[in-house]
Amino acid sequence: MAKKPIEFEVPKLTEYTEVPAVTPDTMAHSSPYVSKVEFQEPLGYPGELVDGWQDKAIGAMGEMLGKYRSLQVFLDSCVKCGACTDKCHYYLGTSDPKNMPVARQDLLRKVYRRYFTFAGKYFPKLVGAVDLDKEVLDDWYSYFHQCSQCRRCSVFCPYGIDTAEISMAAREIMDRIGLGQKYCNEIINKVFKIGNNLGLPENALADTLEGLEEDVEDETGVAVKYPLDKKGADILLVTPSADFFAEPHVDGLIGYGKVFHEAGADWTLSSKASEAANFGMFIGSYENMRRISLRIREAALELGVKRIIFGECGHAWRVAYSFLNTLAGPFDFLDPKYPVPQHILEFTWGEIQKGTLNIDKSRNDDMVLTFHDSCNVARASRMGDEPGGQFTIPRNVIKAVCNNFVDMAPDTIHEKTFCCGGGGGLLTDDLMELRVKGAKPRMDALSTVIEDHGVTHMAAICAICKAQFTKVLPFYGMGMDMIQSVHGLVSNAIILTGQVDDDDEEDAEDAA
Amino acid sequence: MSFLTVTFAALFYVATAIFLIGVVRKIVIFAKTPAPLKIPTTPAPTTKTGVVLRMFREVAFFESLFKSTKWTWLFGWVFHMALFAVLFRHLRYFMDPVPAIVEWVSPLIEYLAFAMIIGLLGLWARRLLVDRVRYISAPSDHLMLLLLLLIGISGASMTFVAHTDIIAVKEFFRGLLTFSWGSMPNLPADPFLIVHLALVALLLIIFPISKLLHAPGVFFSPTRNQVDNPREQRHIAPWAQKLEDRS
Numbered sequence A: 001m002a003k004k005p006i007e008f009e010v011p012k013l014t015e016y017t018e019v020p021a022v023t024p025d026t027m028a029h030s031s032p033y034v035s036k037v038e039f040q041e042p043l044g045y046p047g048e049l050v051d052g053w054q055d056k057a058i059g060a061m062g063e064m065l066g067k068y069r070s071l072q073v074f075l076d077s078c079v080k081c082g083a084c085t086d087k088c089h090y091y092l093g094t095s096d097p098k099n100m101p102v103a104r105q106d107l108l109r110k111v112y113r114r115y116f117t118f119a120g121k122y123f124p125k126l127v128g129a130v131d132l133d134k135e136v137l138d139d140w141y142s143y144f145h146q147c148s149q150c151r152r153c154s155v156f157c158p159y160g161i162d163t164a165e166i167s168m169a170a171r172e173i174m175d176r177i178g179l180g181q182k183y184c185n186e187i188i189n190k191v192f193k194i195g196n197n198l199g200l201p202e203n204a205l206a207d208t209l210e211g212l213e214e215d216v217e218d219e220t221g222v223a224v225k226y227p228l229d230k231k232g233a234d235i236l237l238v239t240p241s242a243d244f245f246a247e248p249h250v251d252g253l254i255g256y257g258k259v260f261h262e263a264g265a266d267w268t269l270s271s272k273a274s275e276a277a278n279f280g281m282f283i284g285s286y287e288n289m290r291r292i293s294l295r296i297r298e299a300a301l302e303l304g305v306k307r308i309i310f311g312e313c314g315h316a317w318r319v320a321y322s323f324l325n326t327l328a329g330p331f332d333f334l335d336p337k338y339p340v341p342q343h344i345l346e347f348t349w350g351e352i353q354k355g356t357l358n359i360d361k362s363r364n365d366d367m368v369l370t371f372h373d374s375c376n377v378a379r380a381s382r383m384g385d386e387p388g389g390q391f392t393i394p395r396n397v398i399k400a401v402c403n404n405f406v407d408m409a410p411d412t413i414h415e416k417t418f419c420c421g422g423g424g425g426l427l428t429d430d431l432m433e434l435r436v437k438g439a440k441p442r443m444d445a446l447s448t449v450i451e452d453h454g455v456t457h458m459a460a461i462c463a464i465c466k467a468q469f470t471k472v473l474p475f476y477g478m479g480m481d482m483i484q485s486v487h488g489l490v491s492n493a494i495i496l497t498g499q500v501d502d503d504d505e506e507d508a509e510d511a512a
Numbered sequence B: 001m002s003f004l005t006v007t008f009a010a011l012f013y014v015a016t017a018i019f020l021i022g023v024v025r026k027i028v029i030f031a032k033t034p035a036p037l038k039i040p041t042t043p044a045p046t047t048k049t050g051v052v053l054r055m056f057r058e059v060a061f062f063e064s065l066f067k068s069t070k071w072t073w074l075f076g077w078v079f080h081m082a083l084f085a086v087l088f089r090h091l092r093y094f095m096d097p098v099p100a101i102v103e104w105v106s107p108l109i110e111y112l113a114f115a116m117i118i119g120l121l122g123l124w125a126r127r128l129l130v131d132r133v134r135y136i137s138a139p140s141d142h143l144m145l146l147l148l149l150l151i152g153i154s155g156a157s158m159t160f161v162a163h164t165d166i167i168a169v170k171e172f173f174r175g176l177l178t179f180s181w182g183s184m185p186n187l188p189a190d191p192f193l194i195v196h197l198a199l200v201a202l203l204l205i206i207f208p209i210s211k212l213l214h215a216p217g218v219f220f221s222p223t224r225n226q227v228d229n230p231r232e233q234r235h236i237a238p239w240a241q242k243l244e245d246r247s
């Protein structure tokens, strides 16, 4: 029963993203498909909207207020200063006021006030408190699925109020009363059943990797290995399953393999932990996030590895860097010389500094690159030893393998980066209008560097960003192949030990 | 003692009690609620000292607000700093003897009452004129500004327009503070004073049930007060530990 695709107007790009005038309800119709019984129950949630859902939702909210300081403090502390109102890409792209971070929080806050605060119980009108009814629930479902949990708002809020925390809590409350989102919950089911988001079984995975090995050998003449479930390897690589075949993700995977090969590292992928993504975070479920994370611990133990390294993915890196030690630690069985986990860029940058990689930057001369900081990497994690390493290390690597690099406008990169528009569990076709409109601020900044600096490609380090841009760029009249994996660039520039290129061969023939 | 004096004495005891109990209760709730995950907004400090500095920049300079909106920052910062200065000056009405420093800076910061009022007017203008901020404002948000403005204006009026018998006011509050009601003089029945004190009492009462909780709240905000060291140090909440013990 497919919904009719919604007709919508693609926003016109501007040199700088302008703040639109408030236009209520422009996105009131946008909401993702509701989850089904079979996707709900394995996650520990009721199959469909339960009887007495109001009371149960309030009960769930009360319980979570006692478990999450963020929720309690954020719901109490907002002063409605408005500083965040023009910071969300979804507001900037849709002009729907409920997409202003504070207004999104208020959807939950007004119910919190009504049931949990003195002022809301006795003077609801005065403080904008309301009863939880169907209309409010519909708004929750719609607008808490118009937040990509990108945390841009939290950078600018004087109290650090992070709307992502509120959206996660709201989604968890909805799940607990049986109102889940199909996209996320179906995917989590696949991870539990098969091991990855794409539902790629072990043998298919093995075939894919074999195919990659053949491709790389054909192209370079070097037998680079992409091992799976290799017991006793030093390094377990956990990467988003999109890296196994989606474009441009797979170029990244090829790149990781080449770097490991040249570094002489003994590494493996795991069929059990064949997915770095952790959609448990998107639905705000500690329990599910933990269950998904534990696969990685188990895989590391079974394979007997010494280190864990994550491939290019934004939210996965957040869960890995910020939460893995909490959810699945302690990792005292791994080699204490290395942080757990590491990012593939930390590894590659280390090898570049050591000089183990033979790099020919001119192999990327057909491109002028810019770099999209992924939200979760930028605002919810780190790389290296210094705060801000998440900005410098990817750029250092790009600059080490490319001659032409230009950054986008300063208020659209680093901690102020704009979301791709598809993060936070919204990368689904039933939210296409939202995804296109939410990408506008990023597209504005990109088109400006295209015009001013002749940028031809944009590199990213997130599976969701890559998939989202591939889909959305054409709506704005740009080519879907503009988007590159950072390790795809690395892969282009590396000259493997013993590599024979087709054109080298030709040159050799010409000389003869 | 006049009826007015007795009423205000009672009012201030009740208001102060509500304020203290309410705020302490809320602080205990904030402190006791665990933060199960590391969620500092990054780039974040990697040491405790760094976090103290980040928090200091946040409360002293409103660093994040400065990044965000210069006008709101300007009016908000001016209002808060002027408010603190004015509150500091108020120590002369409660302390005996008045500390030299308070005595010394008092004439210098007298005029900051106007800065406070201008800051509030600026904030209100933004709330009324910017469509986005208007949209998110509840009646209580406007009333809060009105309340603070009236407190500021009535207070400034006593300094600059119609002086009240400040010696009597001070003795009244000294009497309240030391619980020596016998020696308390009557509170002067000046309109500015009555309005000023009544609204301050109201402010104390609503503090713990309103957005004024942002004052203690900011110190408990996990995105601002956590150290960025999740790989080095395992962070686990007691309720999450229980999940582990179970499995």
Ligand code: SF4
Pocket (backbone or CB within 6 Å): A087, A088, A089, A090, A099, A100, A101, A104, A146, A147, A148, A149, A150, A151, A152, A153, A154, A162, A163, A164, A167, A419
């Ligand atoms: S977290 Fe991102 S998407 Fe969500 S409200 Fe904040 S800025 Fe918008």
Ligand code: SF4
Pocket (backbone or CB within 6 Å): A077, A078, A079, A080, A081, A082, A083, A084, A085, A101, A102, A156, A157, A158, A159, A160, A161
């Ligand atoms: S910036 Fe923070 S305090 Fe201000 S309105 Fe937004 S969430 Fe509330």
